[in-house]
Every structure is written in structure tokens, then in C-alpha cells.
Amino acid sequence: xxxxxxxxxxxxxxxxxxxxxxxxxxxxxxxxxxxxxxxxxxxxxxxxxxxxxxxxxxxxxxxxxxxxxxxxxxxxxxxxxxxxxxxxxxxxxxxxxxxxxxxxxxxxxxxxxxxx
Amino acid sequence: xxxxxxxxxxxxxxxxxxxxxxxxxxxxxxxxxxxxxxxxxxxxxxxxxxxxxxxxxxxxxxxxxxxxxxxxxxxxxxxxxxxxxxxxxxxxxxxxxxxxxxxxxxxxxxxxx
Numbered sequence: 357x358x359x360x361x362x363x364x365x366x367x368x369x370x371x372x373x374x375x376x377x378x379x380x381x382x383x384x385x386x387x388x389x390x391x392x393x394x395x396x397x398x399x400x401x402x403x404x405x406x407x408x409x410x411x412x413x414x415x416x417x418x419x420x421x422x423x424x425x426x427x428x429x430x431x432x433x434x435x436x437x438x439x440x441x442x443x444x445x446x447x448x449x450x451x452x453x454x455x456x457x458x459x460x461x462x463x464x465x466x467x468x469x470x471x472x
Numbered sequence: 473x474x475x476x477x478x479x480x481x482x483x484x485x486x487x488x489x490x491x492x493x494x495x496x497x498x499x500x501x502x503x504x505x506x507x508x509x510x511x512x513x514x515x516x517x518x519x520x521x522x523x524x525x526x527x528x529x530x531x532x533x534x535x536x537x538x539x540x541x542x543x544x545x546x547x548x549x550x551x552x553x554x555x556x557x558x559x560x561x562x563x564x565x566x567x568x569x570x571x572x573x574x575x576x577x578x579x580x581x582x583x584x585x
Contacts, residue, residue: 360515389572398577399561412572447516451571458523459571463508463516 358382360464362448368470369438377433377467381450388431389451389461390415390423394444402446405431406453438471445469474499478562478576485552485583493547493579495536495562503564505529505538505545506573510559519547519560557583 361380369375381388390402401415405425416422420438425431435442445468449461478495485491497505507519507529520529525540534549545562559578565571 391573391575396577399563399573399575401572401574404572449516454571459565460518460521461573462518465515 360448360450360462362446362464362467364467365465366468366470368472370472371440372437374434374436375438375469377435377446377469379431379433379448379450379464381429381431381448382462383429385450385452385462386428387451387453387459387461388425389449390431390433391447391449392417392444393447393466397444399447402433435469438469440471443469443471474503474564474566474574476562476564476574476576478560478579480577481559481580483579483581485581487554487583487585488551489583491547491549491552491556491581493560493562493581495545495547495576497543497545497562497564499543499564499566499574501566502540503566504571505536506563506565507534507536507545507547508561508563508575510561510578512558516561552581552583554583554585557581 363378388405404412420436423433445466447466448464451461475498504523506521508516509519520531522529522538528537561578562576563573
């Protein structure tokens with residue numbers, strides 16, 4: 357079975373442009389998470405989806421960041437008017453949505469975003 | 473809020489050496505604890521986990537014991553291999569709700585032949 361996939365694997369953009377990052381979770385996984393991995397900051401939680409709803413958006417760093425999920429499957433993270441500090445690896449994970457230690461999250465390979 | 477602190481790297485070892493990577497946490501309640509590994513050019517993979525105090529997680533020769541009294545979850549391996557070179561992340565999740573992960577900053581391990 358396929359794992360979590362993300363596209364593109366690398367994205368280079370100019371400051372001020374909008375970007376869209378895509379995540380395809382494992383089939384049947386109801387929960388989907390976005391994290392950001394940046395140098396010196398480690399891994400930061402951005403947003404969580406259960407189905408198509410996002411009960412926790414607390415990690416989104418600003419209103420330039422938004423995400424949606426459709427059909428309980430694919431998710432898109434959009435960053436508007438990108439800034440250089442947005443440069444990072446954006447990781448997507450999916451899980452069965454169970455509580456606590458049973459909720460193993462499976463990670464995609466990430467999208468490396470570079471804002472020039 | 474919840475937080476995870478792990479030792480800074482890089483940790484540089486010779487093959488067959490003993491490995492310890494320290495991890496301590498701050499959390500309300502009784503979280504589940506995890507170690508994830510990221511090999512060069514690859515995504516994060518779950519290495520091991522423990523869901524309650526005194527549990528020991530183990531996988532691929534790695535072990536970690538959930539110590540509630542010291543709020544620690546140190547990763548150990550008796551004899552490392554070159555193929556263990558990677559970045560290791562300690563993480564926790566609440567045992568209620570939807571369980572997002574709170575990660576430490578990661579520790580790079582470099583093993584030389």
C-alpha cells in the first residue's frame with residue numbers, strides 16, 4: 357500500500373508569491389496533520405484535520421497560511437505572499453485518528469520550500 | 473504548554489559504541505512518548521513508543537523507558553551501526569483528543585566505521 361505522498365518535493369519561489377503544497381494521505385486515514393520543520397526551530401505543528409474539518413488551526417503562524425481538505429482525503433496547504441521566513445520543510449502526516457499512543461502518525465517525505 | 477527537550481547534537485560515535493540520547497518532557501496529565509527517526513533524504517518514521525509509566529519501547533535494538541518520576545524517555549542502543557546515522561526526534565502526545573505531536577528539536581547521530 358502507498359504511504360503518505362506530498363508534492364512538489366521541492367519548491368523555489370520569490371518573495372510575495374503564493375504557493376500551494378499538496379498532501380495525499382494513506383487511504384482510510386481520517387486524521388491529517390501538517391507540520392513545519394525549519395532550521396533551529398525543529399518540528400512545529402501547524403494544523404490538524406479530522407475528515408474535512410479542522411478543529412485545531414492553532415499552529416498556523418499567520419493569516420497568510422490556510423489549509424483545506426476535500427473528500428476526507430487530499431489536503432492543500434496554501435501560503436500567500438510568501439516571506440523568506442516561510443522557508444522550511446513542510447511535512448504532512450496521516451493517522452487513523454485514535455487517541456494517544458494508539459494514534460501512530462505516518463509521515464510523508466515533505467516539501468522543501470525556499471523563498472528567495 | 474507541552475514541551476520536549478532533547479540533547480543537542482551532533483552525537484558522533486564509532487561503530488559498536490553505546491548510544492544514549494537524552495529526552496525530557498513537560499506535559500499535563502500522562503502523555504504517550506515516541507521516538508521518531510529521519511534517515512538522510514527520507515521522511516520521519518516511528519522508531520518506538522511507550523504509552524504509560526514504566527513501559528519500555530523497543531525496536532531495531534533501540535530501547536527507551538517511560539520514567540514518570542524523572543519525566544524522561546532516553547533513547548539507548550548497545551551497539552550502533554553506520555546505518556543508524558540519522559536524526560532522532562523525541563515527541564509526546566496527549567492521551568486525550570486528537571493527539572498532535574509535540575517534538576523535540578532533534579539530535580543528529582553520526583556513526584563512523
